[in-house]
Amino acid sequence: MELALLYSGGKDSTLAALLLDSFYDVTLVTGWFGVTDDWRHAREAAEALGYGFERVELDRGVARKAVDRMHADGYPRHGIQQVHAHALERVAELDVTAVADGTRRDDRVPTVSRAQAQSLEDRHGVDYLSPLSGFGRRAIDRLVERCLEVESGPSGEIKKADYESELRTLLAEHHGPEAVETVFPDHTQTRVRGLKE
Amino acid sequence: MELALLYSGGKDSTLAALLLDSFYDVTLVTGWFGVTDDWRHAREAAEALGYGFERVELDRGVARKAVDRMHADGYPRHGIQQVHAHALERVAELDVTAVADGTRRDDRVPTVSRAQAQSLEDRHGVDYLSPLSGFGRRAIDRLVERCLEVESGPSGEIKKADYESELRTLLAEHHGPEAVETVFPDHTQTRVRGLKE
Numbered sequence: 001m002e003l004a005l006l007y008s009g010g011k012d013s014t015l016a017a018l019l020l021d022s023f024y025d026v027t028l029v030t031g032w033f034g035v036t037d038d039w040r041h042a043r044e045a046a047e048a049l050g051y052g053f054e055r056v057e058l059d060r061g062v063a064r065k066a067v068d069r070m071h072a073d074g075y076p077r078h079g080i081q082q083v084h085a086h087a088l089e090r091v092a093e094l095d096v097t098a099v100a101d102g103t104r105r106d107d108r109v110p111t112v113s114r115a116q117a118q119s120l121e122d123r124h125g126v127d128y129l130s131p132l133s134g135f136g137r138r139a140i141d142r143l144v145e146r147c148l149e150v151e152s153g154p155s156g157e158i159k160k161a162d163y164e165s166e167l168r169t170l171l172a173e174h175h176g177p178e179a180v181e182t183v184f185p186d187h188t189q190t191r192v193r194g195l196k197e
Numbered sequence: 198m199e200l201a202l203l204y205s206g207g208k209d210s211t212l213a214a215l216l217l218d219s220f221y222d223v224t225l226v227t228g229w230f231g232v233t234d235d236w237r238h239a240r241e242a243a244e245a246l247g248y249g250f251e252r253v254e255l256d257r258g259v260a261r262k263a264v265d266r267m268h269a270d271g272y273p274r275h276g277i278q279q280v281h282a283h284a285l286e287r288v289a290e291l292d293v294t295a296v297a298d299g300t301r302r303d304d305r306v307p308t309v310s311r312a313q314a315q316s317l318e319d320r321h322g323v324d325y326l327s328p329l330s331g332f333g334r335r336a337i338d339r340l341v342e343r344c345l346e347v348e349s350g351p352s353g354e355i356k357k358a359d360y361e362s363e364l365r366t367l368l369a370e371h372h373g374p375e376a377v378e379t380v381f382p383d384h385t386q387t388r389v390r391g392l393k394e
Contacts, residue, residue: 001339019328022219023340098336105311105330114302121333130331131216133302136314139295139324142198143220 001097004029006087008162009045011144012102012132014192019131027052031087033063035166042161048194062086063170070183071175077109083163084110092124100129106137149193158189198294201226203284205359206242208341209299209329211389216328217297224249228284230260232363239358245391259283260367267380268372274306280360281307289321297326303334346390355386
């Protein structure tokens with residue numbers, strides 16, 4: 001069974017892939033607004049892990065709206081939520097049995113409610129899986145420690161392909177570089193380099 | 198890492214074991230109120246699947262209260278919920294890194310809220326995992342079809358080791374056989390015989 005997993009190159013979506021790959025033919029899929037080349041970091045991680053990779057184009061208008069919302073809010077939560085919902089719609093259009101993401105039990109954002117999940121499934125005729133939604137933060141940390149080679153550092157420096165890189169760029173373009181510092185205060189990001197032996 | 202999975206011999210808890218066993222040393226654990234010998238059906242399934250098995254004793258007072266509640270309600274939901282919470286507490290007392298169950302996204306009962314999960318984790322120093330809580334009904338049906346040899350039939354006849362067997366017996370004992378028919382109307386149950394090749 002073919003499964004498309006929304007993939008950032010980070011530890012959560014990588015762990016989601018490992019949990020699913022005994023049951024599905026997993027392809028890692030990264031959304032791209034056409035703003036930066038950061039999707040390549042996800043492809044690199046996918047290659048290091050031995051998974052197939054695909055890039056799907058996302059609607060730049062959605063990113064623009066998300067960025068305006070973040071700027072108005074002063075924090076990224078709702079904007080990220082809009083972008084994630086859009087990316088899931090795009091992935092669900094692929095010719096697969098199931099789509100998945102790395103959403104965790106303790107995530108504040110993005111979240112996918114049971115109603116949203118069922119709506120996505122019904123409208124696209126796919127199964128939606130969030131294999132980490134039954135795992136808490138500490139369980140995930142333990143699994144990452146055991147399975148993955150990870151590098152971590154400040155959010156502006158770590159080369160990932162989550163929505164943040166492109167959204168930061170758009171935010172700076174439309175609302176100035178100081179908006180980026182307000183909306184995305186410095187935090188530690190992680191990036192997966194490969195599997196531990 | 199040792200993991201104790203609350204196990205009934207049914208398809209959900211079996212699938213939960215398969216999802217977790219690349220990451221954990223899974224032991225299947227069945228609760229026992231000391232009422233019937235149905236826990237043996239879970240041990241049989243565990244043996245067929247090649248997992249370690251353990252029986253934990255549950256408090257008969259909890260079963261008695263659950264049965265009274267079900268009789269008063271006329272349906273099993275709240276009683277099952279009480280019993281499941283109690284069984285998870287008992288399993289969390291074992292010397293393991295993590296405990297898990299077969300709770301699914303679309304289950305109405307039992308459910309374990311995020312707050313309950315975190316409380317269980319904090320009080321017992323274990324991780325609580327519900328690997329199927331990110332899977333909908335259809336995804337689970339597809340995985341079962343692909344992975345498991347299953348037998349199904351009327352709920353009174355299929356030999357399982359979920360709480361239902363012992364609770365049915367207690368219910369009949371304390372409230373008469375007609376109470377069993379009210380609280381547990383006929384439904385189809387499934388039991389796992391082993392893995393598909």
